Amino acid sequence: MASRSTPAKKGPSPAAAKTERLLNLVIALLSTRQPLSRARIRQAVPDYAAGSDEAFERMFERDKDELRALGIPLRTEPIDPFFDDEPGYRIDQREYALPQIELEPDEVAVLGLASRMWSQASLAGPAAQALRKLDAAGLMRDEASVAGLEPLLHTTEPAFDPVRDAVLTRTALAFDYRRAGEAEPVTRHVQPWGLTSWHGRWYLTGHDVDRGASRVFRLDRIVGAPRRTGRAGAFEVPDGHDPRAMIRTAYGDDAGERTEVVLRVRGGSASSLRRRGEVEPGDDGWDELRVRVSGTASLVQEVAAAGPDVRVLSPAEVRDQVVEALQAVAAAHEGEES
């Protein structure tokens, strides 16, 4: 075990020395009711006392910024309320500390589940840290209520962290974006409003500055690193912004009116299609299936996937689209056989 009385203890690494200095500073500022002058602070923190005046001033300025960036509410106040000649510093325990909240065992359990949802994703660290703070006291946990549940979030898109930061700080972004079916990415300028996971994918919603309209972007189609192009808080997110509605309109296929598609399905096959509609058993080994859809794109894909087991009876447009898809498949695979 280390002994603090050993004078020639092995010096800590520069990073460890800095953490030590910051922790001593936090403790000093939390322990005082009166704001501390710079001179008092310099005495209170060994690392500050050791260097020159200039080195202290430089370090202290940087350290203050870093503590604030960590969310520590460092206050600057006059030392003497009647003379504001010199500012003093302190941290108010009530502003610093997480408020005491009483959590029931089932509440701790769902918070634990919420934290674990990020365990494989970008916010894994903050999610675990948040739970340790809330459960610092070691509360009772009713794990049975969430046993066997593992919803996992993924943030494999490299753009996730910079986009999240831009959304939260309301900072404009520029990024290269590859639209479906386009080989070359195009640079887009966007005021980011929201970041939404929908059907397992992350989407950015925002105002496209070049097009002068709101747009939806898939994060996995952003090429390279997004760049900040403005200052934080430079725009407002419109009231009533509904990212899910925007994404559904842009990517979903539940818009528009419903179409009835009639299919012939080979007996025993195409289970997933059968579940989407009503089946009328036939006596020739084929059943008739009626499916009502609002957009036909995903149904066309599914019918094409089913291949020779499914035939479209009506409407003709759906059949033509399926035939076109299958002909493209056949054409791509012919003429190469030896």
Add this chain to the structure above:
Amino acid sequence: MVTYESATSRLGRLLTMVPWLLNRQGIDLAEAADQLGTSVDQVVDDLQLLFVCGLPGHYPDDLIEASWEDGRVHVANADTIARPLRLGRDEALALIVALRALADTPGLTDRDAIDRALAKLESAAGDAAASADQVQVSLEQPLPPELADRLRRAIGGRRRVHLRYTVASRDETTERDVDPVRVAAVDGRWYLEGWCHRAGGVRLFRLDRVEDLQVLDVDGTPPPDLPLRDLGSGVYRAAPDDLRVHLEVDPRAAWITETLPVEEVRRRDDGVLEVVLPVADPVWLHRLVRREAGAVRVTAPADVVADVAREAREAVAGHRGTTRID
């Protein structure tokens, strides 16, 4: 494990760790490291650092006491930092966004507990909670509440379930008994993982392909120490004896390289991706290729290429030869 940590993020971690340890005096060192998500060496390093910090003056009485003799951790004399720091922006965001997603998934968990936890969390987080509105998660296909409820009962009560299930790769319906281990949501889809008595192994079932699920009045405790899948890298997994199929993938079907366990990816100058995909079941491959309508082209092996072409032609002829009989 912590790979690189800045001085400030370490400070943030220590300010969380101290209150946590103060309430768990005498905790086993290895257990503390495990629950703190770090290594024993790191915890010892941290305790050594705490030990030289304290109140101004820095006399022995001012310093934090930290000891870890015989593998038990004790921390004392740290009153000023005995309470955790308020939640930071990302900390509040992570929990609030996840809880709201759970709240939107009826039947899965106790909605009441989630609402209560959310209300307390939002009030404790204060300003940090405000930005959580801008990030949303839909856990997709809200699980039918009745199915969610049956699964909860089965897992909670260790009951076996009987499944009617569509095997997507073959588009066939199967019946099987499963001892459930967990219900997981990955990439927006819900899965049941459990010991399948029909397959004699651990299987993952997509819940949107479950046609029917009955909770049986039979003990469903799965065999111990099952090799569960690491769901962190997605649900598809290649096997060594899978057929290696060579594909040319158009940029519009690039999702394949992101979602499936492709083994080699080469981007050509014209944007086309050349990949090698392990395939366990040729039927599944045929369906994949047909679904992508020409954006995915098999180049080898030759017999697979010929089969894909023949089946696509056969399907075209089927559609053309079918007339509506009213």
